[in-house]
Amino acid sequence: MHGKIMKLLLCLAILLVPITFSKIVKAGDDIKEYTPNCTYEEYEKIYLNFYGNSTQEMAEEGNPAELMLDDGEDLYHKVEGTKGKSCASCHGENGEKLRGVAAHYPKYDPTIKGINTIALQINRCRKDKMGAKPLKYESYDQLALTLYVKSLSNGVPINVSIDGPARKFYEEGKRLYYTRMGQWNFNCAICHVKYACKRVRTNLLSPNRHHGDHWPSYRLKWGKAGSIQRRIRGCMKNMRAKPFKYQSEEIRALELYLTYQSNGLPLEVPGMRM
Ligand code: HEC
Ligand code: HEC
Structure with a gap:
């Protein structure tokens, strides 16, 4: 009797060990990246149809x-x-x-x-x-x-390195970008890659290509300027997830990941957004 239970436990252990271990995947290894739903150029056209050129006009009048x-x-x-x-x-x-x-x-x-x-x-x-x-x-x-x-770097193409020791933090940022969080179980990439250019209520979802090139930016909704980290925290709140703290390791990894997506684009601050 004793031996049977032992055998059963052993079988269970052998079955469970690989399952539990396979869950601890190194950052980045288990990510299936989405194919972007649209390019930034397509987004700009849709944006103009959707909102008109009111933001452009405001920017021409001057950025507060x-x-x-x-x-x-x-x-x-x-x-x-x-x-x-x-x-x-x-x-x-x-x-x-x-x-x-x-x-x-x-x-x-x-x-x-x-x-x-x-x-x-x-x-x-x-x-x-x-x-x-x-x-x-x-x-x-x-x-x-x-x-x-x-x-002081306005006009200089963004050139963020993810070589050497930075790589691990980039992978962590990417992992977070694809991590489901909050009550609705969304991840960042669903909205900004997979469904980019689709409408969500009164919003048009932007692809992430330009997400890192214009911060701090003035936002009409805030009535003032804010950082990319504030914007990321805002999206996390909308996802009903607990936002990462300012300058926490997680939010810096996300900032690295997003800024890398803007590599090659000139830095232009302050930006202006709705
Ligand atoms: C006494 C000299 C000194 C003062 C004052 C100082 N810094 Fe620095 N700063 C440095 C040194 C030295 C470094 C190089 C990194 C280090 O040693 O920490 C640095 C690095 C930097 C960097 C990164 C440079 C790079 O190449 O990556 C920035 C940005 C910066 N400082 C901004 C500021 C700002 C803004 C202030 C004022 C609030 C300031 N620093 C005050 C000496 C100074
Ligand atoms: C449910 C959809 C949704 C999810 C999930 C989401 N966002 Fe957003 N995000 C938006 C909307 C809507 C805006 C405002 C319109 C736009 O630029 O897409 C926005 C804007 C942004 C912006 C500003 C873009 C710009 O250049 O002005 C950044 C940066 C951003 N999101 C990052 C994130 C990050 C990081 C996550 C994950 C933690 C995330 N978002 C998750 C919907 C979402």
């Missing part, structure tokens, strides 16, 4: 976030912290030493053994190089400085 950009430039020159320095003390009076830099971000950084973002680096410099308090993410000053630093 330009004011934030000016404030960012002022902050760049402001002496703060215990070391009596401003950003300009080290990075050039007109930011000349930071020109083109943001086109390579997010970027793997060996010091933090992870993905560095411009917003994160600004706070690291404030803390370590200036002896100043880090700025709260998504606060006006943090966004303004990020906007200014990124604007």
Whole structure:
């Protein structure tokens, strides 16, 4: 009797082990990428039919976030912290030493053994190089400085690297992009790859090609500028999923994944969206 139970348990164990193990698949290995439903060029045509050129007209009248950009430039020159320095003390009076830099971000950084973002680096410099308090993410000053630093790369083609140690974080970003989450069990790619160019109520779903090239952007819905991380968190809330925290490892991996999709496109900040 005892022996039979043991045999049964052994059989079960042999059956179950591969099942449980096969669930722990390394990031990226189990992803079946969707075929994009449309190109960005097709999307632009559909967009024009759908919304008319109202956003274009608004952009021509001027982007309200330009004011934030000016404030960012002022902050760049402001002496703060215990070391009596401003950003300009080290990075050039007109930011000349930071020109083109943001086109390579997010970027793997060996010091933090992870993905560095411009917003994160600004706070690291404030803390370590200036002896100043880090700025709260998504606060006006943090966004303004990020906007200014990124604007120093305006027109420079985005060139985010996923080689070497960055690869693993890219794969993690991709895995998250294809991970079902929230009450409705959606993933990001369903809306922005598989069903791109389809309508959802009053929205037209955009393919992700340009998702990484225009942040921080002014959004009419917000009535102000915000970061790509705020936008990602917004989509997660719409999915009824718990949004990743600002600058968490997960959201930085997603930012890397999305910015890589925009490689080759010129960085243009501040953007403007509905
Ligand atoms: C005392 C000098 C100093 C000050 C002040 C300083 N930084 Fe830095 N910054 C550095 C150094 C050195 C690095 C290179 C990385 C490191 O050592 O952490 C760096 C790196 C950077 C980078 C990334 C550069 C790259 O090539 O990837 C950015 C962006 C940046 N700083 C922005 C700022 C901003 C914005 C401020 C003001 C809030 C600031 N820094 C203040 C010294 C400084
Ligand atoms: C149910 C559909 C849906 C899902 C799922 C979804 N989004 Fe969105 N997303 C939208 C809609 C609608 C917009 C606004 C219109 C547009 O640009 O597509 C948007 C906009 C965005 C934008 C801004 C695009 C731009 O350039 O202005 C980003 C970035 C974004 N989503 C990322 C994500 C990420 C990351 C996820 C997964 C965590 C996700 N989305 C999941 C529907 C979705």
